Amino acid sequence: MYKQEVLDRFLRYVQVDTMSDESIADKKHPSTPGQWDLLRMLEGELKGLGLKDVVLDEYGYLLARLDATEQGLPSIAFCSHVDTADDVEGNHVRPRVVENYDGKDIRLNDEYSIVAADNPELARYVGSTIITSSGDTLLGCDDKGGVAEIMTAVSYLVKHPEIKHGEIEILFSPDEETGCGMDFFDASRLNAKALYTVDGGTRYEVELECFNAATVKVHFSGVSYHLGAARGRMVNALTMASAFINAIPQAESPEATDGRYGYYCAQSASGNATDMDVTVYLRDFDYDGLLRRIEVLQSLGKTVELLYAGGKVTVDSKISYLNMGEAAKKDPWAVEAIFKAGKALGQPLHTEIIRGGTDGSRIAQIKGIACPNLYTGGHNYHSRFEWAALDAMNDSVALIIEIARQWALEFSKSHR
Numbered sequence: 001m002y003k004q005e006v007l008d009r010f011l012r013y014v015q016v017d018t019m020s021d022e023s024i025a026d027k028k029h030p031s032t033p034g035q036w037d038l039l040r041m042l043e044g045e046l047k048g049l050g051l052k053d054v055v056l057d058e059y060g061y062l063l064a065r066l067d068a069t070e071q072g073l074p075s076i077a078f079c080s081h082v083d084t085a086d087d088v089e090g091n092h093v094r095p096r097v098v099e100n101y102d103g104k105d106i107r108l109n110d111e112y113s114i115v116a117a118d119n120p121e122l123a124r125y126v127g128s129t130i131i132t133s134s135g136d137t138l139l140g141c142d143d144k145g146g147v148a149e150i151m152t153a154v155s156y157l158v159k160h161p162e163i164k165h166g167e168i169e170i171l172f173s174p175d176e177e178t179g180c181g182m183d184f185f186d187a188s189r190l191n192a193k194a195l196y197t198v199d200g201g202t203r204y205e206v207e208l209e210c211f212n213a214a215t216v217k218v219h220f221s222g223v224s225y226h227l228g229a230a231r232g233r234m235v236n237a238l239t240m241a242s243a244f245i246n247a248i249p250q251a252e253s254p255e256a257t258d259g260r261y262g263y264y265c266a267q268s269a270s271g272n273a274t275d276m277d278v279t280v281y282l283r284d285f286d287y288d289g290l291l292r293r294i295e296v297l298q299s300l301g302k303t304v305e306l307l308y309a310g311g312k313v314t315v316d317s318k319i320s321y322l323n324m325g326e327a328a329k330k331d332p333w334a335v336e337a338i339f340k341a342g343k344a345l346g347q348p349l350h351t352e353i354i355r356g357g358t359d360g361s362r363i364a365q366i367k368g369i370a371c372p373n374l375y376t377g378g379h380n381y382h383s384r385f386e387w388a389a390l391d392a393m394n395d396s397v398a399l400i401i402e403i404a405r406q407w408a409l410e411f412s413k414s415h416r
């Protein structure tokens with residue numbers, strides 16, 4: 001029903017070069033000029049659709065509002081990010097449309113193919129349309145799939161005023177892939193009682209929970225001395241740092257955990273025998289589990305200090321984002337609306353957990369509103385083997401529209 005429009009939009013958006021640059025994202029936002037190109041294109045299209053309050057701010061956050069068709073209904077928001085990752089080339093995307101997919105491997109170029117045996121999900125789409133890259137770049141369904149789906153849903157709602165809904169806010173943001181996606185966003189601009197990010201993957205998957213995350217910076221100060229006369233005097237900061245890193249339990253590392261298990265990850269180390277800086281990432285679905293790991297590192301710092309008399313260790317922790325599941329618990333309706341919508345559409349939705357964060361988790365933390373993540377229909381993100389299924393993208397558009405409708409049904413009912 002929405003296939004032609006969502007496909008046209010998607011093909012147009014992925015050809016805008018919006019690869020973000022993590023190395024400068026904390027200083028420059030958006031980090032790359034191409035993101036402005038897509039944001040301005042979307043700004044123009046939203047204005048063209050007749051939306052009011054279309055504002056692209058100085059940091060590259062594009063917020064627009066679609067008027068309610070009935071007064072007294074809560075506002076909800078849909079959000080996706082315009083940038084693409086840089087794990088492989090994310091610019092110069094030349095999308096390929098494979099119509100009437102035959103179930104076999106999809107040849108991308110002389111070197112690369114998407115192997116059907118490695119992608120069991122492909123079998124669901126035999127006979128329908130698959131979109132891939134040319135094999136030289138990623139495709140960019142993460143998250144231009146979400147952008148195209150939200151835009152298509154909005155354009156449909158504009159043309160169908162008979163569908164009841166409250167105010168709908170549309171938020172397109174830059175630099176999600178750099179981890180700085182929401183750093184400059186003024187969340188007070190949002191009226192929404194719930195924000196749905198459209199930044200997931202496989203069809204029918206809904207993500208309600210992500211990690212709680214902290215970054216711990218550990219500084220080791222040694223005591224320098226002439227090496228020829230160092231006995232009993234010198235304290236080597238590098239030795240202290242390696243003792244610290246070695247004491248972190250290996251069984252609780254990213255490479256040894258999955259599912260709901262949290263971890264410690266020694267992420268970077270720099271310095272010399274006099275001064276060392278070590279950064280450790282902590283992740284846990286359970287907030288108490290995150291706090292426990294922070295405490296472990298603090299006592300480990302004290303222990304290393306005692307072991308290397310004269311040396312100093314400081315441990316500073318900062319929470320980066322929280323499990324968005326906490327905010328969702330306070331507003332069960334925001335989640336229920338998704339499953340009611342899925343039921344109304346005959347979509348067998350199921351929940352997954354994200355071993356990572358989303359832009360939504362930042363908003364959930366700042367605003368205390370539920371921010372579930374909806375599927376886009378893309379696979380193999382951040383790789384040249386990325387592909388998207390048009391049927392799934394079409395279903396995602398339908399889900400967005402139906403969620404808005406379910407909110408209206410629920411709240412106009414209770415006002416009667």
Ligand SMILES: [Zn+2]
Nearest residue numbers: 142143176199
């Ligand atoms: Zn994404």
